[in-house]
């Protein structure tokens with residue numbers, strides 16, 4: 001049998017760090033990048049006798065996430081202890097949710113490989129505390145623990161095993177990320193680990209009803225490695241089955257450098273964790289009124305923003321899709337459009353040159369280094385004829401390297417378009433004198449000669465002459 005005879009089955013567990021001001025069970029600051037062990041207290045250090053108090057905002061954010069992903073919100077919920085020892089968990093247990101998560105039975109809609117709409121089920125969303133961070137010391141040996149991250153609130157979104165290839169996984173993750181960004185529950189910065197995925201993957205012969213044995217790859221936080229890891233792991237499992245072997249249920253680690261996965265440990269089952277209700281925390285009871293209130297105040301979701309772009313601004317569905325995929329890109333589109341009043345041009349620049357450069361640099365939209373105002377200003381400069389659109393492309397490139405006022409950039413670089421009639425006339429005459437053959441050709445009816453002459457004039461001015469003016473003036477002169 002060959003690869004084509006197998007189906008890949010993928011389900012995801014996504015951890016998103018919530019952007020609350022304080023941690024989940026204490027009043028320590030929830031902040032990324034602070035000096036190690038400066039945002040800590042007896043509760044998040046796991047001192048015996050310290051008592052946790054649930055941060056109400058965490059519940060609110062999780063309910064928001066549940067509503068935005070079409071989940072049912074549980075009126076009765078609770079926190080459970082998940083027991084395991086690891087040096088990054090001083091309590092020797094994580095406070096999570098076992099049989100009564102806050103949100104269940106939702107779905108989000110994505111596009112499959114062929115661009116068709118597909119629903120991906122959300123099994124549950126629950127709240128839990130993050131572990132501390134281990135910094136493995138390369139020089140002195142040993143590992144150091146930073147407890148600033150211990151007790152940072154997380155929501156874990158568990159999907160159904162509904163995805164069949166890496167493209168669907170990428171689309172699902174991008175959609176979920178954009179939803180959480182839009183409703184402002186997480187900044188979803190993958191490079192800071194605040195949005196990371198565990199991938200459960202198995203393969204089975206096409207048409208089989210039973211799932212194969214799955215492996216889990218933990219803490220993946222870049223789209224590129226996720227796609228590569230899925231493709232590698234699916235091939236690895238198919239090869240083993242084809243050779244008559246058996247897949248072990250285990251946790252595997254993806255190594256980005258070698259492009260392979262390695263066995264880490266046997267995968268635990270729920271019973272291994274000895275879950276039990278946390279006796280230090282009260283049950284969570286939510287009223288209908290509380291949930292309704294959150295529903296009413298939910299910020300605009302990507303789907304409705306997309307509809308607005310199509311119906312009110314007249315963008316194509318494809319463009320609207322691309323622009324709303326990232327909240328940052330979409331906000332930039334709206335802000336820049338408000339300043340320069342030219343929606344179409346802003347969309348064009350963002351989806352062509354800006355997106356191309358992001359791709360080349362392997363950057364995400366939120367890493368765009370310039371502001372909406374700077375983009376709007378560049379577009380206005382083109383509209384006013386100060387620069388040509390080909391110079392605009394250079395300005396965009398410069399904005400990525402050295403972001404500042406586009407007007408300053410073109411002044412410094414000497415990129416101002418020549419629109420002065422006298423200067424243009426001078427160039428036109430110079431080119432006409434230097435190319436008598438082309439002048440004759442044009443007069444003999446060969447229109448192509450005009451293009452050549454304009455091209456020569458552009459070369460002469462290093463691309464700075466206003467092309468419309470050049471064209472017009474050549475025609476005038478040639479008629480004489």
Ligand SMILES: [Zn+2]
Nearest residue numbers: 026028041044
């Ligand atoms: Zn604390």
